[in-house]
Amino acid sequence: MLAKRIIPCLDIKNGRTVKGINFEQLRDAGDPVELGALYAEEFADELTFLDITATIENRSTFAELVKEIAKNVNIPFTVGGGINSVKDVGILLASGADKITINSAAVKNPKLITELAKEFGSQCVVVAIDSKNYNDDAYIHTHGGRKPTNFKTVEWAKEVYDRGAGEILLTSMNTDGTKAGFDIDITKRVSDIINIPVIASGGAGDYVHFKDVFENTGADAALAASIFHFKEISIPELKKYLNKEGIAVRK
C-alpha cells in the first residue's frame, strides 16, 4: 500500500539552515547536509530545501549545496526558492535534486509549469501554493505570502494540474505557524478536484494533526518545519503513532 509521506522542510540562507535549529547530535546545526542526512536516518520520507535568500548571486552556492545533499542523502529531495526559468531547473536537477518547486514564478507565468513538465517530466515539478481564506473563499498569495492576488486557490490548483504539475504543495497561511492543525477545509477542496498528490503544509503542532489531515482529506503527504527541527515531534514516534492509528506509513 502506498504510504503517506512525512516531509521536513529546511529553510536555507547563504547555504546554512535557519530557524535556530538545535540538534544535540549535530556537530554543526547549521549544516543542511548533515541535518538532511539525519532526517533520512530518522525515516523522513522526503526532504524539502527552500533557498530563502534566492538572489542571483546565491544561485551557484545553492546548486553546490544541492550537489552535496545529493551525495549524502539516500532519499528523494525537492529544492525551491527563486526559480524562474527552465534553465534554473536544469541546473538544480543536474546537481542531483529529484524535484523542484516553484511558486510566484508559476503565478506570474503559468506557461512555465507546462514548459517544465514537458522538458523534465511532471514527476519533478512541484507547484507550491500559499493560500489564505477571507470572505467566503481561499485566495492565493505570492512572494512568500506577502502579495495577495485575485486567484481563487481551488481554481489555480486545477490550472496547475491541467498544465502538467506533478504535485501541489499547499500551505494555508491561516494555519501556518499556529500549531493548531492543518487547514482541513482547503486541503480537502484542493485534493478532491485534482488527480495528483497534494502535500499539506501549515499548522502541524501535534501528532493528531497528521492523523486528521490524512483521514479527512486526500492529502498524500504532510510537510512541517519547526516542530521537527525543535524536536517537538520526532519522526519515528510520529510514524509509530500513525501506524497504530491505521494509516500506512514507512517505518
Add this chain to the structure above:
Amino acid sequence: MLAIIKYNAGNIQSVAYALNRLGIEPVITDNPKELQKADKIIFPGVGEASTAMAYLQETGLDKLIPNLKQPVLGICLGMQLMCRYSEENNTKCLGIFDAEVKKFPNTKKVPHIGWNTIFDCKTPLFKDIPTNEYMYFVHSYYVPETDFAISKTDYIFKYSSALNKDNFYGTQFHPEKSGDAGEKIIKNFIEM
C-alpha cells in the same frame, strides 16, 4: 569494475552518488569496449521511452545491451526499456523481457509517486530484504504480472515491480533513493 550506461537518462548522477556511498567509484560510459569489460552494469533511467530508445539506437547501445553477459541492473525506465514494447509513445524496446509496458489507468493518482511495498520477492537481489519493505517509486507506466517478476507491488492492481531473466535484473522502484533498504539491494547486486 562497475559501469553505469551513459545515455540521456535523468538519474545517472543519483545512481553514481548511491554507489559512492557504498565506497564504489563507477565508470559512467557509453563506450562498448568499456561496458563489455565491466563486472557489473547498471542501466539507469528517468525520462521518456521513445526519446531514450532513439538515443540508444543512434549509439548502437540497443544492440550491445541485450548481448551483455555480466549482471545488468535496469532501474525504472531502464527496466522498462529492457521489455519488448512500451505504450509510452508506442515504443519498440530492447526485448530482453518478453513483457509489455502499459500506462496506469487514471482511476487513482498518476504518476504513482512515493513509498510503496514490495512482496513475493525472489532471487539474491532481495537477500535480507523483508517482505513488504518500502521502496521509492515514481512512474506512470508499469509492467503487468509476468513470469519474469521477482517482486510485486500493489497500486491500483498488482504489478511486477522487479524482473529477472538470466543475467538481467530490473527494478521499477529507485533503490538509489530508497534509503538503507535500497542501498542493501544495490549492495546485493554488486555482490552477485
